Amino acid sequence: MAESKAFKHWFDRAAARALAAQIQAADANFDKKRFVTAASRGLDALEMMDRVKQFSAALRTHLPQDIPEALDTLTRSLPPPLPNCDAVTDGWLQWPVGQFIADYATDHYDAAMPAMYALTQRFSSEFAVRPFVERYPDQVFAQFAKWTDDASPHVRRWCSEGVRPRLPWGARLHALIEEPSPIFPILEALKDDDELYVRRSVANTLNDIAKDHPDRVLSVLESWRDGATEGRDWVIKHAARSLVKQGDARALALLGFAKPKSLDAQLTVAPKRIPIGGVVDLTLELTSRSRKAQPLMIDFVVHYPLANGQSGPKVFKWTQKEIAAGGRLTLSKTLRIKPTTTRVLRPGVHPVELQINGQRLAKASFRLIAS
Numbered sequence: 001m002a003e004s005k006a007f008k009h010w011f012d013r014a015a016a017r018a019l020a021a022q023i024q025a026a027d028a029n030f031d032k033k034r035f036v037t038a039a040s041r042g043l044d045a046l047e048m049m050d051r052v053k054q055f056s057a058a059l060r061t062h063l064p065q066d067i068p069e070a071l072d073t074l075t076r077s078l079p080p081p082l083p084n085c086d087a088v089t090d091g092w093l094q095w096p097v098g099q100f101i102a103d104y105a106t107d108h109y110d111a112a113m114p115a116m117y118a119l120t121q122r123f124s125s126e127f128a129v130r131p132f133v134e135r136y137p138d139q140v141f142a143q144f145a146k147w148t149d150d151a152s153p154h155v156r157r158w159c160s161e162g163v164r165p166r167l168p169w170g171a172r173l174h175a176l177i178e179e180p181s182p183i184f185p186i187l188e189a190l191k192d193d194d195e196l197y198v199r200r201s202v203a204n205t206l207n208d209i210a211k212d213h214p215d216r217v218l219s220v221l222e223s224w225r226d227g228a229t230e231g232r233d234w235v236i237k238h239a240a241r242s243l244v245k246q247g248d249a250r251a252l253a254l255l256g257f258a259k260p261k262s263l264d265a266q267l268t269v270a271p272k273r274i275p276i277g278g279v280v281d282l283t284l285e286l287t288s289r290s291r292k293a294q295p296l297m298i299d300f301v302v303h304y305p306l307a308n309g310q311s312g313p314k315v316f317k318w319t320q321k322e323i324a325a326g327g328r329l330t331l332s333k334t335l336r337i338k339p340t341t342t343r344v345l346r347p348g349v350h351p352v353e354l355q356i357n358g359q360r361l362a363k364a365s366f367r368l369i370a371s
Contacts, residue, residue, distance in 0.1 A: 007048070008047060008048045010048070010051075010092060011043070011048070011051040011052060011055060011095075011096070012040070012043060012051075013036065013040040013043070015055075015093060016035065016036045016039040016040050016055065016058075017032075017036050018093055019035075019039075019055065019093055019096060020032040020035045020036050020039075022077050022078075022079070022093070023035075023059075023063075023073065023074070023077045025077065026073055026074075026076040026077035027063075027064075027073045027076075027077070030062060030063070030073070031062050034062060035058050035059070035061075035062045038054075038057070038058035038061060038062070039054060039055045039058040039096075041054070049169065052095050052096050052099050053099060053103070055095075055096035055099070056096050056099035056100045056103050056104075057103075059074075059096060059097075059100045060100065060103070060104050063100075067104060067105050067107070067108050067111065068108055068111040070100075070104075071101070071105060071108070071111050071112060071115040072111075074097050074100065074115065075114070075115050075118045075119075078094065078097070078118055078119065078122050079091075079094075079122055080122075081121040081122060081152065081154070082121065082122060082154060085153055085154070085195055085196075085197035091122045091123030091124070092123065093123075094119060094122050094123035095123060095127075097119055097123075097128075098116070098119055098123065098124070098125055098127050098128035099127070099128070101115055101116060101119070101125075101128040102127060102128045102129075102130065102131050106131045106132060106135055109132065109135075109136055109139065112128075112132065113132070113140075113143060116128050116129055116132075116158075117147075117155065120154050120155055120157075120158040121152050121154045121155065124154070124157075124158065124161065125158055125162065126158060126161040126162045126164070126167060126170065127167075127169070127170050129158070129162040130162070130167070130170055130171050130173060131171070133162065133163055133173055133176070134173060134175065137175070137182065140162075140163075141163075141182045141185075141186070144158075144159040144162070144163070144186055145159075145185060145186065145189070147159050148186060148189040148190055149189070153193070153194075153195040153197055153198050156190060156193060156195070156198045157195075157197055157198045157201045159186050159189075159190065160186055160187060160190055160198070160201040160202050160204075160205050161201045161204075161205070163176060163182075163183050163186065163205065164201075164204060164205045164208050165177045165180060165183075165205075165208045165209060165212070166208040166211065167208070177212055178212075180209045180212075180213060180216070183205060183209065184220060187202050187205060187206060187220075190202050191224060191232055191235055192229060192231060192232055193231075196231070196234070199231055199232075199234065199235050200238065202235055202239070203234075203235045203236075203238035203239040204238075204239075206220065206221070206235075206239035207238070207239050207240075207241060207242050210239070210240075210242060210243055211242065214243055214248065214251075215250075217239065217240075217243075218240070218243070218248075218250050218251060218254065221236045221239060221240060221254055222254060224236055225254070236254065236255075237255060240254060240255065244297065244358075245299065245315040245317075246315075246358075247355060247358030247359070247360075248358065249358055252297060252357055252358050255297070256295055257295055257296070257297045257357040257358075258294075258357065259357060259358070259359060260294060260296065260356050260357050260359055260361070261290045261292075261294065262288060262289035262290040263286060263287070263288055263289070263290070263294070263323070263356065263361065264286070264287040264288075264289065265284065265285070265286050265287075265354055265356065265361040265362040266284070266285040266362055267282065267283070267284055267285075267300075267352065267353075267354045267362035267363065267364045268282075268283045268364055269281070269282055269283075269352055269364040269365065269366050270283070271366070272365075272366055272367060273366065273367045273369055274337060274366060274367075274368060274369070275368075275369055275370070276337065276338070276339070276345050276347075276368060276369075276370070277336070277337070277338050278336070278337060279334050279335065279336045279337070280334070280335050280337065280352075280366050281332060281333070281334050281335075282300060282332065282333045282334075282335060282352065282364075283330070283331070283332050284298070284318075284329070284330070284331040284332070284333075284354060284362075285328070285329075285330055286323055286328065286329040286330075286331075287327075287328050288323045288324070288325065288326055288327050288328070289326065290325055290326070291325050291326070292325050293322055293323065293324050293325050293327075294322065294323050295320070295321075295322050296320065296321050296322065296323055296356050296357060297320055297356065297357050297358075298318040298319050298320065298321060298331070298354070298355075298356050299315050299316060299317055299318050299354075299355040299356075300315075300316050300318055300333075300352055300353065300354055300355060301313050301314065301315050301316070301352065301353040301354075301355055301360070302314050302316065302335075302350055302351075302352050303350060303351040303352075303353070304343065304345070304346070304350060305346045305347075305348040305349075305350070306346075307344075307346070311351070313353075314343070315355065316335070318331070318333060319331065337350075337368060345368060346368070347367075347368050347369055347370050348367065348368060349365050349366075349367050350365060350366055350367070350368055351363060351364075351365045352364050352365060352366070
């Protein structure tokens with residue numbers, strides 16, 4: 001696969017040929033030529049996920065029509081398990097295999113679960129398992145509870161990642177968004193996993209849940225503080241990151257950041273006018289009048305103009321510092337104002353607010369002009 005092509009174009013004719021060759025090696029009757037033609041038809045007009053679904057539909061046409069037999073063929077075609085947790089992106093070619101399971105195998109739980117168990121060690125079954133979580137929640141959670149101590153870190157991660165309520169690119173699990181209780185025992189079993197790869201999934205799943213149930217997540221994280229290892233401390237901090245950005249006082253207190261006391265702040269932004277793609281320099285002057293040193297979580301918020309005339313705030317991390325009793329700090333940061341895939345830039349005034357330990361303490365602004 002050409003490394004230089006855009007990610008959205010990853011599933012192209014070359015990928016179809018590679019997947020076909022993989023399956024034909026397991027089943028000599030697999031019609032490689034017709035599969036490639038069907039999987040590659042009109043790809044230029046399709047986005048990433050639609051390409052994966054087209055590959056899945058082509059598999060349905062050209063694999064055995066008996067679903068358990070098709071799953072057996074796909075499982076036998078899989079490459080060796082990924083050698084380590086740093087090689088997860090080596091398995092993209094297997095994504096349509098998981099899509100096939102999600103699209104066509106939900107009536108075949110007993111055949112699909114072993115297929116997903118094998119797949120998740122080569123790519124990930126986090127997308128494939130989601131319709132099974134919705135349709136067979138008791139069976140899936142019971143099985144995942146057993147697999148939380150599996151020898152493969154890819155399987156252990158799947159137990160968490162597969163039940164993330166708001167998994168990026170994945171269908172939302174609305175029942176778990178409403179009531180996440182079944183997820184917590186899985187996370188409890190994995191919170192001290194030896195692999196950061198697994199613990200990161202635990203943190204991301206909690207971060208998902210916190211969007212709908214912040215107090216419940218904070219209660220879990222608070223209970224994990226006692227006897228926390230360095231690895232678990234990382235999970236706690238990463239799981240609380242969205243709440244910290246929102247300035248949630250309880251989340252900040254969990255990480256040791258109290259409401260700042262007797263702290264004077266001055267924020268300046270220069271230049272005052274920049275074109276799209278330009279940079280602004282932020283300068284922060286802090287003076288403490290407190291008699292005690294204070295740990296500071298320093299963020300800043302840029303308010304971007306929206307099409308409806310309102311503004312949308314985006315919180316950016318700055319740094320963590322400790323200011324001494326009666327001390328002073330001067331900090332600077334450069335911010336490039338450029339479009340992203342999730343943000344449209346519009347000319348106009350962009351307020352910038354300083355946020356320290358969840359409190360907005362100073363404000364400045366710059367004007368974005370059409371270049």
